Amino acid sequence: MKVALLSESPADEAALRVLVEAVLSETIVLVQPGLRARGWPNVAQVLPAILRHLHFNTDAAGLVVVVDADDSVVHTAEHEAPGYFHPQCRLCQLRGIFRKTQKRFPPLHGRDRVLRAVGLAVPAIEAWYLCGQDVQVTELAWAEGQALGLAPYTRRELKWRVYGTDRPNLGFEIQRAVESVRRHRGDLRRLETDFPQGFGRMAHDLRDWRQTAPRE
Amino acid sequence: MLRSSGPMPAVAFAGEVCQPPDVIASVQFKHFKALRATSLRMEPFNLLIGPNGSGKTSLVQAFLRLRTLAARAPANGQSAAPPPPAVETPAPRRPNGVPEIIFRFPPPFADIEVHLGGHSEHRLDLLQVRHPPGGDAEARWEQLRTKLSGIRAYLFDHYAMAGPVAPADSGELASNGRNIAAVIAAMQAQPTPAFARLQAEFCRALPEFTGVVPRPAEAGGLELALRLKDGGELVAAENISQGALYTLAMLTLSFSPRPPTVLCLEEADRGVHPRLLREVRDALYRLSYPTSYGETREAVQIVATTHSPFLLDLFREHPEEIVIASKQGRSATFARLSDRPDAAEILAEGSLGDLWFSGILGGVPEE
Structure with a gap:
C-alpha cells in the first residue's frame, strides 16, 4: 500500500513506519518520504497543503499523522460520538482538517480521497516507546494526572527514561525509537490497551483502510 | 470532561540533574557598548537571540577580552592593566559612564571576581581580580586562569576552509575554520576513534557523502575533500556547500x-538547511553535555547566537538555555526565557520560533 507519513522528526517517522506496517500487516511503500511539521500548531497549518499535494500530485492511498498531545486535552471515547468535535483536542482538530480539506476534492488516481489515520501520542511519542516497559506510563495515568492538575511525569522525564538523557542525539533517538516499537510488531494489544485513544484510534483508522484502499 | 488549563505542574524525577556551568557563572555589564546595565546568569548552554545590535556579539567580545587580559594577569591576582590605573581608580567622567564588566564563577571559584574596565567603552584594557587573601585562593585563580585561556570564538568562513593549509597547523581549529583539513588529518592519525566517529556522524547527517578525506595539496599542504556516495568521487572543499563545511567544522569541534x-x-545556523539544524544542536550539546553523549571529557560551556526561528524551535524543552537580547534605543538587555513568570504558558501556545517572530518574547527589531 502507498502511504505517506507526516511526523515531527526522522525518529518519529522511522517508528511510525514500523507501527503502521504492524497494524496493516504489510510492508508499505512510502510516498514522499520525509514529510515534516514543526510540532503543534504547525502540523495543523501545513496539513491542508499536504493533503492537497498528496491527493492531486501523488497516488498515495493514505496519510498517517501523529502529533504529541503535550498538555492539551486528551481524546476520549466521548469525542467519538457522531458529530462530536472537541475544539481543544488535537485529534479532533486534525480529523476536522482532513474532513474540511478533502470535502470538495474530485476523485483522482483511482480513489475518492486520501485515507486518514490520526494518532495522538499522550503526552509525547516517548510514552508509546515505554509501553510494556514502564507500567506507570499510560494514557489513563496521564488523563488522571490532568484531572488532578498534577502530571505523573513530564515530557523531559519520558525522554530520560527512553534515552537516558533529555538531549539525545538524532542517530541514537532513531535507534531507540525503532528498537522500542519493534517490540510490539507481533502483538499490538498492549499498545492499544495502554493508549486506547491516541494509538488505538489510529490503529482503528488503519484497519479500516484495508477495505477501501486501492491495491497495487 | 477534562479541560486544558495550561501546563500541569509535575512531580520531580530522579534522572533530572541540574548541571552547573563549568567556567563562567555570570557576567554583569556596565556601560559596555549597548550593554549599559544588564547581567546574565550563564548556563552550560546559552542560545542568544535578538535583533542586530542588541549586544550578542558584545557578549562574545567580552569573553575574548577576559581570556586575553586574564592571560596577562600576574599570578597574585592583582591588576593586569598595562598601564595602571585599575578599574577601582576613579576615571574621568564621561557622559556614558565608565565601562565595566564583572565576571563571576561557579564553585570552586565562587569567591573570585574578575573586573574588566577601561577608559573607553570600545577598549577594555584593565583587569582586576578580586579574591580572598592567601595561597589557596591564588592557586585557584591560577587554575581558573588556565580554564579562561581555553575560551574560543568561531565564525566560520567557507572560503578559508576550502584553501590548502600546512600540515603542522593542526593544533586547534582556527576561529574561521581555515585549518580544518590539518585538524582532521591530525585526528585521523591519532589511535583514537575520534575521526571515525566524526566521519560517521557527518555521513549520517549528510548521507550523500561516505567519507571525509584530508588529502595532499600543492606545496606540501593539505586540503579537504569529501567522498560522494554516488560513484565514490572525491569532491574538493571549494566545491562543497557552505552548510556542509560548517556542519563538518562543528562536528570537528x-x-x-x-x-x-x-x-x-x-x-550557529548560518548556511545550514533548517532540517539539518538538529545536527548542529546535537553537535553543540555533545560539547556542553558530554555525559549525555557517552563522552568522558569535561563539559564545554557554549554561547551560540542565532537569527533562526527553526534553530530556536529545537530548544522548546529547555527555555533555561535561551537568552533574549532586547534593544531599546541605544541600550540593550539580556533576559532568560525561563525567568519569565509566564514562560510555561507561552511555550504551550505554539512554536517557539513563531512566538519569537510575533514579538511577544521580545528580541525583535524596533519598528
Whole structure:
C-alpha cells in the first residue's frame, strides 16, 4: 500500500513506519518520504497543503499523522460520538482538517480521497516507546494526572527514561525509537490497551483502510 | 470532561540533574557598548537571540577580552592593566559612564571576581581580580586562569576552509575554520576513534557523502575533500556547500579530543538547511553535555547566537538555555526565557520560533 507519513522528526517517522506496517500487516511503500511539521500548531497549518499535494500530485492511498498531545486535552471515547468535535483536542482538530480539506476534492488516481489515520501520542511519542516497559506510563495515568492538575511525569522525564538523557542525539533517538516499537510488531494489544485513544484510534483508522484502499 | 488549563505542574524525577556551568557563572555589564546595565546568569548552554545590535556579539567580545587580559594577569591576582590605573581608580567622567564588566564563577571559584574596565567603552584594557587573601585562593585563580585561556570564538568562513593549509597547523581549529583539513588529518592519525566517529556522524547527517578525506595539496599542504556516495568521487572543499563545511567544522569541534573550555559560536545556523539544524544542536550539546553523549571529557560551556526561528524551535524543552537580547534605543538587555513568570504558558501556545517572530518574547527589531 502507498502511504505517506507526516511526523515531527526522522525518529518519529522511522517508528511510525514500523507501527503502521504492524497494524496493516504489510510492508508499505512510502510516498514522499520525509514529510515534516514543526510540532503543534504547525502540523495543523501545513496539513491542508499536504493533503492537497498528496491527493492531486501523488497516488498515495493514505496519510498517517501523529502529533504529541503535550498538555492539551486528551481524546476520549466521548469525542467519538457522531458529530462530536472537541475544539481543544488535537485529534479532533486534525480529523476536522482532513474532513474540511478533502470535502470538495474530485476523485483522482483511482480513489475518492486520501485515507486518514490520526494518532495522538499522550503526552509525547516517548510514552508509546515505554509501553510494556514502564507500567506507570499510560494514557489513563496521564488523563488522571490532568484531572488532578498534577502530571505523573513530564515530557523531559519520558525522554530520560527512553534515552537516558533529555538531549539525545538524532542517530541514537532513531535507534531507540525503532528498537522500542519493534517490540510490539507481533502483538499490538498492549499498545492499544495502554493508549486506547491516541494509538488505538489510529490503529482503528488503519484497519479500516484495508477495505477501501486501492491495491497495487 | 477534562479541560486544558495550561501546563500541569509535575512531580520531580530522579534522572533530572541540574548541571552547573563549568567556567563562567555570570557576567554583569556596565556601560559596555549597548550593554549599559544588564547581567546574565550563564548556563552550560546559552542560545542568544535578538535583533542586530542588541549586544550578542558584545557578549562574545567580552569573553575574548577576559581570556586575553586574564592571560596577562600576574599570578597574585592583582591588576593586569598595562598601564595602571585599575578599574577601582576613579576615571574621568564621561557622559556614558565608565565601562565595566564583572565576571563571576561557579564553585570552586565562587569567591573570585574578575573586573574588566577601561577608559573607553570600545577598549577594555584593565583587569582586576578580586579574591580572598592567601595561597589557596591564588592557586585557584591560577587554575581558573588556565580554564579562561581555553575560551574560543568561531565564525566560520567557507572560503578559508576550502584553501590548502600546512600540515603542522593542526593544533586547534582556527576561529574561521581555515585549518580544518590539518585538524582532521591530525585526528585521523591519532589511535583514537575520534575521526571515525566524526566521519560517521557527518555521513549520517549528510548521507550523500561516505567519507571525509584530508588529502595532499600543492606545496606540501593539505586540503579537504569529501567522498560522494554516488560513484565514490572525491569532491574538493571549494566545491562543497557552505552548510556542509560548517556542519563538518562543528562536528570537528564536537569530537575534538581537546575542545575549548568556553565555545562562542556566532550565527550557529548560518548556511545550514533548517532540517539539518538538529545536527548542529546535537553537535553543540555533545560539547556542553558530554555525559549525555557517552563522552568522558569535561563539559564545554557554549554561547551560540542565532537569527533562526527553526534553530530556536529545537530548544522548546529547555527555555533555561535561551537568552533574549532586547534593544531599546541605544541600550540593550539580556533576559532568560525561563525567568519569565509566564514562560510555561507561552511555550504551550505554539512554536517557539513563531512566538519569537510575533514579538511577544521580545528580541525583535524596533519598528
